[in-house]
Amino acid sequence: MKKNILIFTFVVFFALNAFAEFSLSGLVGTSVNLLTGTSIEDDPLRAGGSLFGRIQLTGQNHNGTFGGLIRAQAVATYITPENIPSWSWWQPTNIPYAWAWWQPNEIARLQIGFIDDFAVNEIVGWGYFANDAEEHVARQWNNSPCGFYRGTWWGGASLSLTPPIPGLAVNLAVPYFVGDTAEDVYRGIHAQVVYNVGDIGRAALTFAGNNWRQTIHGSNLHPSAVYASFLMNVNDYTDMNFGITYTFPERDGIYVYNQPFVAGFGLSTMLGDMGLNLGDIELKSRLSASFGGRRRHNENEFDEHGVWLGVRELVVKEPFIMRIGVLPSVEYNNFRIYMNTEISFLAGGDFDSAFGFL
Secondary structure, three states: OOHHHHHHHHHHHHOOOOEEEEEEEOOOOEEEEEEEEOOOOOOOOOEEEEEEEEEEEEEOOOOEEEEEEEEEEEEEEEEEEOOOEEEEEOOHOOOOOOOEEEOOOOOOEEEEEEEEOOOOOOOOOOOOOOOOOOHHHHHHHHHOOOOOOOOOEEEEEEEEOOOOOOOOEEEEOOOHHHHOOOHHHHHOOOOEEEEOOOOOOEEEEEEEOOOOOOOOOOOOOOOEEEEEEEEEEEEOOOOEEEEEEEEOEEEOOEEEEEEEEEEEEEEEEEEEOOOOOOEEEEEEEEEEEEEEEEEEEEEEEEEEEOOOOHHHHHHEEEEEEEEEEEEEEEEEEEEEEEEEEEEEEEEEOOOOOOOOOO
16 A cells, blocks of 8 residues: 555656756667678578657756656568568567656755666767667667676666765666566666766776576576776777676576676777868777686486486586677768678687678
């Protein structure tokens, strides 16, 4: 009963606060994949494209202590045999992309709803394309380990604290909307400490808990991990980002999975118009490397007559994987045009070597 009262009170509070400031924005774009392929035998060359668009409304009260956001978004990623675009209205985990926030003072800020925050993967992630377009253009990279904390992406609540220490911030997020038991919810807490070092850059340390119950054989394993990164402001035109990720071993019965150690690097620099009479030309590049992963499990061993010989440990070593991306872009009138190129390769471990490009 107490839970129902709290939710009702929040909804009424949200509705009765008249917003004094509104902002309406939108984004529309298209991406074309000219060619992608791998060195794997019988793997065909592929090409494709997507259309995407969204509209977003934000608002806050007159003194800036309470506000909210709501977004509608759609994506068309392929054409059906009937030549009709397949549109999908985007609702992650069936939760609308919307939230409300309350900031009673300069120290604390509370947010409830969809939590899309605290990412520190500038240049290599959301900052690679300067806006949300990379959610569609660079989806393959963003959904793979790159050594950087990509932020929360689920429904729940978050608390941001700015203590009276210059440059320091503490962030906490709890995935209330994706759990069942209290254990499911609170084992998935994310905690982050951020320190801005003046004009030099920003250091961040993040712990991301595991609130998923899928096993090692499942498709969505998210074990707990620790991320450390440093964003460096080299000068007015160049930024660099360094990141590393350590993922805790995951156990599922007799199976133990040690996920790879991941390191990443990103570079962004402005080159000016270079005499082309266009807008500013920007060059970004990113690199990630993962290594040291392995899977272990015990297995009964028998001889040719079926006599049990004992238990042996089987180890499958993950390969070394490296990905390199280069992205020049140029501004033309109200548009920015990107030419994305990425290559990747894997070698070593108990897998065949392979090469891929995009």
